[in-house]
Amino acid sequence: MKTLKNDRYLRALMREPVDMTPVWMMRQAGRYLPEYKAIRAQAGDFMSLCKNAELACEVTLQPLRRYALDAAILFSDILTVPDAMGLGLYFEQGEGPRFANPITCKADVLRLPIPDPEQELGYVMNAVRTIRHNLNGEVPLIGFSGSPWTLATYMVEGGSTKVFTKIKQLMYTDPDTLHLLLDTLAKSVTLYLNGQIRAGAQSVMIFDTWGGVLTGSAYREFSLDYMQNIIGGLQRESEGRRVPITLFTKGGGQWLEDLAQTGCDALGLDWSTDIHAARCRVGGKVALQGNMDPSVLYAAPARIEREVAAILAGFGQGTGHVCNLGHGIHQDVPPEHAGVFVDAVHRLSRPYHQ
């Protein structure tokens, strides 16, 4: 095992002292970078890029060459697991992800296999290993998966949706079938994330993109419980070090107390939640990640720095904060503005760690 040269990100997640607040950006490897677009064009479609370990590694490392980021994140998609189950993931121009074989009935659910991470998802494990090797101990590597509820919404809707008609029809008319699906997904995600940890991921994150469309009680029953099951099944130590787990429910600001009790180490916050209030509510239990509105990166540098300063002041003195955007970086922000954000976090956070 190589010594990690910069472990600020892992330390902050464990609420251990750091010299300055670590920072990374959701979707930091992405279309706002011209060098990403070049590799993407070379790979062809999005999934071909995910499935090519060398190219996936290359785009993972690209933002680290530009910015003083404190973590790398595996370049992949949240929908790899349902794809490995045979649903046939593809991306339609301007339409987002689609499944060729969506779930339409209980029989479809009963037929779903639990993918073997080293077989059907072997390309992801290869990418993790390749990235870890090429990172050369500079910063830790984050692995990730979609949450069972979020995966289920895409699998039942057949793709992106604004109204969640089919998944909610299923939830309110045949909850048993949905529970069966979620259980299969939770088992699959547990194996998948443990595979990533074995392959070299030093921290994992579960993205619950659509938990926020539920009522509080439905959220607990159909999303949170399954994330908690996953956490209970994850390998928590690797290479002699704790593997911190971060949960992120977009739109879940009202349920932070529940999220903090799952056994995770940190919570991701979207920008609608005040980070000061969040720390008061759950900061004694978990670290917090977030939460600048990605749209602030449209603004001039001084405005970006002002927003960073407000978030750092909101979190306040001491460790337990990983600075990030509240969601993925937009593809049309100037790359220099991302640099302003990263540098501002480091520069302005030092006084909070003295």
Added chain:
Amino acid sequence: MKTLKNDRYLRALMREPVDMTPVWMMRQAGRYLPEYKAIRAQAGDFMSLCKNAELACEVTLQPLRRYALDAAILFSDILTVPDAMGLGLYFEQGEGPRFANPITCKADVLRLPIPDPEQELGYVMNAVRTIRHNLNGEVPLIGFSGSPWTLATYMVEGGSTKVFTKIKQLMYTDPDTLHLLLDTLAKSVTLYLNGQIRAGAQSVMIFDTWGGVLTGSAYREFSLDYMQNIIGGLQRESEGRRVPITLFTKGGGQWLEDLAQTGCDALGLDWSTDIHAARCRVGGKVALQGNMDPSVLYAAPARIEREVAAILAGFGQGTGHVCNLGHGIHQDVPPEHAGVFVDAVHRLSRPYHQ
């Protein structure tokens, strides 16, 4: 002035005793009703229906014939004000609302007129008067408008959006122009709602559909402050009776305390907010409206009744609750299920008012 035969809705908004919890449904006049679709086909496009006082009255009254609703709501659109400003509202099949002339620069904002409710928006005032006449004092009539922030998002984006790129670019790069736009909209909405009240609306509601995409501080600066300005300018009594004002920010569950301090009488809740917690937070100050997930209406009657029972129990004993959906009714729910909802509210709420 005719005596109002059923004033349960107005009394609950003023937190005065009622015999049972009043109920209405957002978008209760809509495509889930075959009789609505027939009138809509007769009128042609959506705006032609809004602009025809007799037909708008007819669709407003349709759900009252089917269900024991405690309020009628003006049939109209939230985007009438920007349309009256000259932006050219139209509806593209499956695409939602669009503007022919969106706001692209400060000069566009400076050119915007403040519409006269009895001129450019005279068709809405006529609809209000026609509906009031035909309601014959059965239940109160609710008037409404979009919030300045919500109207501004459509005006700047040129229509519906999932990512809010243009409006957020404007907000973070040229906030002064956005404030100018919001100020013009607040003045226009104040005149518009006062016009509706003079024409016969007995309560008004402000729909802030997109306030929830903002950070807390941006929400206060760009949405809440302008709603508060409107409230300060509204006629609060009409026909010898208080005209209650309801604010509804979708996704605003984290800011209820701020919303409750605007001088409004009631807050609409979407389904992500727990109504028991909401009452604890603000129930001493305002009434609450909501908040069943509209998707529950897909479920079988027993399941709908169970959800109604949970919401009523969540709110608890006493007045100050108007039962409703947390958002508009979906167009593909069986009309009988809406009846199950309405009847369940009345039947199951009696014990809470003894």
